[in-house]
Amino acid sequence: MKTNQQLRREFLKNMGWSALGVSALPLATSAISACESNAEKAIIKPASGNLAVRKNIADIPVDDAEIKVLKEAINILKKRSEIAPLDPSGWQAHGMLHATFCATSIYANQVHYNWYVWPWHRLYLWSMEQKLQKAVSEPSLALHYWDWTKSNTIPEHYWGDESNPLFNVTRLIDSSNEIPKDFINVGASFRAAKYKTFGGYPAIKKRGDAQLDGLAEQSFHNNIHNWIGGQMATFTESGFDPIFYAHHGNCDRIWDAWQAYSPENTLPQDEEWLEKRLFSTDGNGTPIDFKIKDLLSTEDLGYTFQDLDLNPTFCNPYEEKDKPVREASKVDCVAPLNLKTSQTEAIYTELIDRERTHVILHFERAQLPYQPYCARVFFEYDKEGERVSKYTGTFTILPILDLDSVLLQNGVHLQIEIEKEIAEAIQQQKNIEVVFQPVPLPNRNIPDEILKLENISLKLNYEDS
The missing domain is CATH 1.10.1280.10 (Di-copper center containing domain from catechol oxidase)
Incomplete structure (x- = not known):
């Protein structure tokens, strides 16, 4: 040896x-x-x-x-x-x-x-x-x-x-x-x-x-x-x-x-x-x-x-075959995108000459889980008579404490990348639902309680809002 x-x-x-x-x-x-x-x-x-x-x-x-x-x-x-x-x-x-x-x-x-x-x-x-x-x-x-x-x-x-x-x-x-x-x-x-x-x-x-x-x-x-x-x-x-x-x-x-x-x-x-x-x-x-x-x-x-x-x-963009596909389940968290509080025109303008851009997705949790929450995020809307589901990313959302507090923040901000097609749906004022689909992890169960989301909006830059 x-x-x-x-x-x-x-x-x-x-x-x-x-x-x-x-x-x-x-x-x-x-x-x-x-x-x-x-x-x-x-x-x-x-x-x-x-x-x-x-x-x-x-x-x-x-x-x-x-x-x-x-x-x-x-x-x-x-x-x-x-x-x-x-x-x-x-x-x-x-x-x-x-x-x-x-x-x-x-x-x-x-x-x-x-x-x-x-x-x-x-x-x-x-x-x-x-x-x-x-x-x-x-x-x-x-x-x-x-x-x-x-x-x-x-x-x-x-x-x-x-x-x-x-x-x-x-x-x-x-x-x-x-x-x-x-x-x-x-x-x-x-x-x-x-x-x-x-x-x-x-x-x-x-x-x-x-x-x-x-x-x-x-x-x-x-x-x-x-x-x-x-x-x-x-x-x-x-x-x-x-x-x-x-x-x-x-x-x-x-x-x-x-x-x-x-x-x-x-x-x-x-x-x-x-x-x-x-x-x-x-x-x-x-x-x-x-x-x-x-x-x-x-x-x-x-x-x-x-x-x-x-x-x-x-790296994004994936080939379509590599993107996760949404298959609806009973534990999906679904809520409408609030177009009135979103920067719809600014997002559409940003994507006139681009295929994708980064935006900030904000939502509020009706209840506050004390564990990490991993989800795939989809935007769903009608297109040419069919319901389409556009995947935007997979994120692990953490229970975050408020400043100098033992209480959790109920507001969550995700920085995501969206494609032009989503911006076009927003500009056309379509009824868009945002879906958070929990991801099963090895040797763990998805929580039975569905995460309730409220007040979902999109912004280009938080400091400009």
């Missing part, structure tokens, strides 16, 4: 670095696969210097030295927590850190439901990477990401039993379960030129203000958390499951890919965002803070991605 030192040397050799230190990285040009056939690939400059390269774990053999060193490092952090649960450099304390900023009712700390979600989680992953590197004295050790656009089952690295530090017994899926294609829709997010659409609106300032998550958070981020289930489907405990870091590693990568996809996809320049201080711990568990403006370059944080390629099969 190889010693830990031999494994590390093998790991460094495979990475193209000397065992005595980082001499050079292999050139890692990155390209993002086009979500639309005529889109050009965006090339990122080669990585250089002392950078950790994050890779798709599904591409690395399970018995590779790189994976063994990763497991060794995680084991060290877990053992620290067994000895001292509050050890700030241990696995448990790091998981609790996520709960501090994501499961909190202290809204000043909350990083979800607003435009802080991606910068803070980038910092959180950096914090874990630093702890792992220090645990095994390997500055070249990188976190991995799980590119679920290419491998839509959890990689085999994360299965087994408690002897595997990447395994988590609470997951409600197994190694054969495949993520539904519509759960992995990255295309609608990529075509969001405004960061507020992709990444979320500013945090609310007073109780009753509208909380607007970004499309990326509401769709593939939430969907996959919820699909895995167990600890991963909770704010309080998701940081304890190792698959969290692979999933969020891919979300962090998609944020970079979104910027590379189009020169129109730009970050906020608001001082409120750039100067915001976000908190975490460093590799020793010491409290630190970064301003968002210092978190925008992964290279400045010491890492890069092997590539930004995504599988275009999972």
